[in-house]
Amino acid sequence: MVVEVEISSLSTAGSPRTSGADPEHVETLAEVQTPLPPITVHRSTMRVIDGLHRVRAAELRGERKIAARFFEGDEADAFVLAVESNVTHGLPLTTADRKRAAGRIIASHPQWSDRMIASVTGIAPGTVAEIRRRRPGGRVGEVSRIGQDGRVRPVNGTEGRRLASRLIAQDPSLSLRQVARAASISPETVRDVRNRMMRGEDPLPGPRRGNRKQANGTEVPAAGRGGLRPAAVACRNPVQDRAAVLDRLRADPALRFSETGRTLLRLLTVHMMSPEEWDAIIEKVPPHCGGVVARLAGECAEMWAEFAQRVERKVAETA
Structure with missing residues (x-):
């Protein structure tokens, strides 16, 4: 919904455009006779997400109010939207601003893949990867990331395969998709792992095999491992698995920034209850x-x- 807001109530702090508004572009917009598109404002902070030059042009024309649309998300997502908006239209961000923005998004959305952040910032995925590597901590602790298509993929496919093999050994009746969700790998990868295990082979393709640590910390060479081996670790709590996946979905802008997406998230959240909670409802x-x-x-x-x-x-x- 478009509303009229007081220009004096707006803040331009925290913009990805570190050099501020371009005076020449502001003058060009000020001379436009037709109404300019509404700006986008973060409701809780009144920061301008998209439309800094339009705000300055309105001020230059002596106007006190400007048409705006409100964004209801948190500040981290507001910044993402600001970057994306200033990459796809208007006066583009400089390369330096895009790289700085990528670093900030990596910090606020570490679960996003390099390609997803690249699609927002307008720089190459390789550049995003290099920025990520240079950050303190780098890739430490990362298990999976959300790709540009919204799918969750492991950073290290080897660990995903190993987890899948343990889950299959513990419960062979699990479906491909159940294992895929728990291990954060694709159903086809699970199928390959299962087929390898049925043939008595290692779940990892040859080049990716490495020494595996036993429970006592000693390593077992790949060549010395047999086929099927019972897992020594317990399966993760399925409720925790679902909650973790839902948390990743909540971070996806394709869902967060649309009413339909938010409706889907609310429906999925309803079912994030433990068996004990369901039992309590049944009893009542x-x-x-x-x-x-x-x-x-x-x-x-x-x-x-x-x-x-x-x-x-x-x-x-x-x-």
């Missing part, structure tokens, strides 16, 4: 309406199952 269902509740729950489950199938088909068609 009145007997006289238990049948109706069970039928509605079943219908909801069927709708979610159909939703999952349709989303999977869409992913397969666009892959």
Whole structure:
């Protein structure tokens, strides 16, 4: 929704454009007779996300108010939107500003892949990777990242394969997608791991095999390992797995910045309950309406199952 805001209430601090407004561009906009597009403002801080030059042009024309749209997210996402907006249209950010912005986004959204940050900042993925490497801590502790397509992928595919092999050894009945979600790898990679295990092979392709540490800290050479080996570690809590995936989805701008995306996140959040919490709800269902509740729950489950199938088909068609 577009509203009129007092220019005096706006803040231009924290802009990715470190050199400030370009005077020549401001004068050019001030001479435009037709209405300029609304600016974008972060509601909680009243910072200008997109439209610094339009604000300065309005001031130059002596105007006290300007048309604006409000952004409701947090400050980190507001900065991401500011960078993306000033890369795709208007007076582009300088290369130096884009690199500085990439460093800031790496700090605020470390789970984003190099390609995803590159798509926002307008620099090459290799440049983003180099900026990430130069930051204190570098890639330490990273397990997976969210790609430009919204999919979660492991930083180290080797660890994902190893986790998948342990999960399969513990519970062979798990589906490819269940293992893929827990190990943050693709279902096809899980399929390859499972096939290797069935043939008695190492779950890692030859070049990626390395020494593996046992529980006592000693290393077992790859050549000395057999095929199937029972896992010595417990499987992760599935509720924690789902919560971790949901946290990554909440960080995805494609979902955060749209009403439909936020609706989907709210629906998924409803189901982030432990078995104990579900048991407590079941205990409180009145007997006289238990049948109706069970039928509605079943219908909801069927709708979610159909939703999952349709989303999977869409992913397969666009892959």
